[in-house]
Amino acid sequence: AQKITQTQPGMFVQEKEAVTLDCTYDTSDPSYGLFWYKQPSSGEMIFLIYQGSYDQQNATEGRYSLNFQKARKSANLVISASQLGDSAMYFCAMRAVLSGGSNYKLTFGKGTLLTVNP
Amino acid sequence: DVKVTQSSRYLVKRTGEKVFLECVQDMDHENMFWYRQDPGLGLRLIYFSYDVKMKEKGDIPEGYSVSREKKERFSLILESASTNQTSMYLCASSLSQVRRPQHFGDGTRLSIL
Numbered sequence: 001a002q003k004i005t006q007t008q009p010g011m012f013v014q015e016k017e018a019v020t021l022d023c024t025y026d027t028s029d030p031s032y033g034l035f036w037y038k039q040p041s042s043g044e045m046i047f048l049i050y051q052g053s054y055d056q057q058n059a060t061e062g063r064y065s066l067n068f069q070k071a072r073k074s075a076n077l078v079i080s081a082s083q084l085g086d087s088a089m090y091f092c093a094m095r096a097v098l099s100g101g102s103n104y105k106l107t108f109g110k111g112t113l114l115t116v117n118p
Numbered sequence: 119d120v121k122v123t124q125s126s127r128y129l130v131k132r133t134g135e136k137v138f139l140e141c142v143q144d145m146d147h148e149n150m151f152w153y154r155q156d157p158g159l160g161l162r163l164i165y166f167s168y169d170v171k172m173k174e175k176g177d178i179p180e181g182y183s184v185s186r187e188k189k190e191r192f193s194l195i196l197e198s199a200s201t202n203q204t205s206m207y208l209c210a211s212s213l214s215q216v217r218r219p220q221h222f223g224d225g226t227r228l229s230i231l
Contacts, residue, residue, distance in 0.1 A: 035219055045208065045222035052217060091160060097216060103149055103168045104216050105176065110160040 002027045004094050006109035013082045014117055020067070021077045021112045023092035033095035034075040035106065036066070040088040048090075051075055082116045089113050121145070122223040124209050130229045137196040139226050141209030147221075148214040150192035152176075152184065155206040155225070167192055168214065199230045 003026040013019040025034065036048040051059045051066045059066040067076040079086055090113075093106040125140035143150065149168045153161040153176075163176030165184040173184050181203060185193045192211075196203055206227050210220040 033216060037222075043206070043225045043227075045210070047219040047221070050217060050219060093161075095216060103214050104212075105151070105163055105166055106161075106220060107163075108153075108161040110158060 002029075002032075002094050002096050002107045004092055004107055004109035006092055006112050008112045009110075010113045010115070012115050012117060015084060016081055018078060018080045019082055019114065021079070021090050021092075021114065023075045023077065023109060025073050025075065025092075025094050027094060027096075029097070031097065033104075034066070034068070035093045035095065036064070036077045037091045037093065038088045039091065039111070045091075049077070079114075084116050084118060087114060087116045122209055122211055122221050124207075124223040124226050126226050127224060128227050128229075130231060131199050132231055133199060133201060135199050137199045137228070139194040139196075139207055139209075139228070141192045141194070141223055142190055143211040143221070144190065145211070145221075146189065147211035148189075149212045149220075150186065151210040151212075151220060152182075152192065152194045153208045153210065154178070155208055161208065164194065201230050204228060204230045
């Protein structure tokens with residue numbers, strides 16, 4: 001069974017500083033993927049970044065980067081130059097491939113509430 | 119952009135009622151999902167479907183059923199609503215490619231009185 005752990009229920013950061021949100025995972029599958037989503041107070045889930053287990057480089061998308069340490073089973077999200085609009089709940093999720101190999105489902109962590117202070 | 123539309127943003131129903139939550143996506147995605155989100159528990163998968171008329175149980179299917187008669191529409195049914203089903207319900211869809219993300223609707227906040 002797969003498991004995602006986000007140990008930080010809440011985090012605070014000053015505007016313009018960088019922040020790291022932790023995510024550790026557990027799986028016996030050699031092939032897996034990790035997603036990060038952002039959920040503002042309005043409720044919609046916004047996809048941020050993806051890292052595949054066989055990807056040679058850490059994923060980056062604008063101000064978002066993923067610090068992927070496979071041996072430690074961690075996939076931490078780094079947000080650089082925080083903005084007030086980054087205040088939201090952040091979820092880490094792991095992909096489990098279904099039968100047939102092309103479909104998958106996600107297992108989510110419990111989330112981290114990030115607050116950016118001016 | 120992918121658009122996933124949930125029929126209601128807020129819904130209030132009574133215990134014992136049959137409740138339908140509707141979800142429509144406009145990007146011809148094969149896969150569709152229903153989650154519920156509760157504080158401190160994250161998102162938990164109720165049911166999913168990877169083809170028309172196909173459905174699979176997720177992690178918490180008890181008390182729910184689903185219907186997928188057309189590719190673009192995935193319905194979640196509470197057969198006899200109970201107060202412990204008060205929650206935020208999120209629908210998502212995705213292509214059948216493992217690197218592709220799931221795209222979510224805005225959610226339905228359901229209250230069972």
